[in-house]
Amino acid sequence: MDTLRKTREITQAWFERNMKGDPWLWGIALFLLGGGVIVVYSASVMQAYMYYGGDTEFVLFKQIQLAIATFVIMYLVHLIPYTKFVFFSRMGVWLAVILLLFTFFEGVRVNEADRWIKIPIINQSFQPSEVAKITLIAHLALILALRFKKDWSDMRLLVEPMLMIGLVCALIFRSNVSTAALLGATCFMMLYVGKVPKRYLAITMVSFLVVSGLLVVLKVGQRGRTAEARLESFMDSDTVSMQSSNAYKAMARGGILGEGVAKSYQKHYLPNGDSDFIFAIIVEEYGLVGALVVIAAFLLLLYRGLRAISKPKRPYGGLLSAGLTFSIVFQAFATMAVTVGLFPTTGQTLPFISNGGTSMLLTGAAMGIILSVSRGELEEI
Structure with missing residues (x-):
């Protein structure tokens, strides 16, 4: 018990010393990145098999590398005092x-x-x-x-x-x-x-x-x-487009609790199921409960990202955090709205979750800036 307690204390001290800023924002980003790896792997198995010589784990390792790179960028950017972004x-x-x-x-x-x-x-x-x-x-x-x-x-x-x-x-x-x-x-x-x-x-x-x-x-x-x-x-x-039709079928199969991890059937027929329409795969595998968890995560990100506005002595930091938070959350809800048929097809990816390259890395950079603002250690110059 003493060893476990000491390990926990050392770990907690390391996080407090190295990962500054709003812990809720860190938690949301890590949750979405980790969940994205699992969902993308499930949604891309058929694609990987067809286009990468039967290597069904190709996209999995690529997504893991991308998630790690996104986290590293987010971590490095959050170390920069947000006042330095004035020149940028x-x-x-x-x-x-x-x-x-x-x-x-x-x-x-x-x-x-x-x-x-x-x-x-x-x-x-x-x-x-x-x-x-x-x-x-x-x-x-x-x-x-x-x-x-x-x-x-x-x-x-x-x-x-x-x-x-x-x-x-x-x-x-x-x-x-x-x-x-x-x-x-x-x-x-x-x-x-x-x-x-x-x-x-x-x-x-x-x-x-x-x-x-x-x-x-x-x-x-x-x-x-x-x-x-x-x-x-x-x-x-x-x-109804072929993409939307297959997305509706996937969500209908999900029900309340979903088909289960990696048990999506519609992923074999849904184009861009690992990117633009990944929310449909989430609903199919994790059901309404899983969809609500993802929605709640982005709503919590919106709430925590807008908290900096309440500090009148830091208008630049507050507006910077608010703008980047709006950008991430608006894209997320636009993607989900397209999937359920509320918006026309847009081709937007689900931030932190969908299979992607520069979009995911730069979303990590934006999140790092939001975390830098949340540190609240410096007054604006």
Whole structure:
């Protein structure tokens, strides 16, 4: 008993010394990462067998490596005082714009859209839109924080952030409509939390809806036609896509308690069951109970991530944490809403859980920044 108690005390002391910040946030991230490994392995067995020479554990080991890398990034980023991200927020957003422009001309095409940039030598690709999300949120948090401290005029507040939000979202829109929409919604919520006058919020909302609607109707960009087709299919009650049909069947099989771990039947027929539609596999294997646990985890993440707003002496940290939290949670609930048929198909992954590359790693970086803010050890400069 003494040995067990000492081991527990040593372990607890190590965590308190090395993993600072909100313990609830750490717990949520580790729970989602660990659960994601199990679900992705189950959902990808058939895919791994077909495309990797019968090696059904290929995706499992890849997902474990990705989860470990995500945790390491999250850990390293949380060690950086969040006030240091002020410089990053100023420079990073322009770097993201340059990367998005480069993607426009030299991007790697996937699913009829140039979303990726291939890194030479290591031969790995990443999506600049994922970088743009973090940098734009950080930049907007800085602008809103400066308004509190320097009393910017309302006109300057309207023009500068709106131009940057519009530029970044427009560059993303041409190849990824859903990501641009979610980023726009995140920025709007940051403006609301940042106490921007309601008349400017109304102008922003109307402008965003009108412009995005016109872009979809006019089929602007590489994915404009796809977005219109998905909206038409969603509005037609007599038309159900093959993906949605199989997702509904999977969830119907799940019932209250689910079929059991790795006992999904519909994974053999559901395209993107380990990524875009992984929530359907969760419901099939773990039932309504499992679905509610996942939903509760993201709601708890939302609550804990927004707590920094209540500290008026740290407006930059509060807005930064709120914006990144909104981004992660909005994406999660958009993915789940698509799976159950509340939204048109978007192609978004479930943060921390779905099989993915740069999206998961950069989500870890965003979570690390949120944890850095939650440390609360420094006052803003």
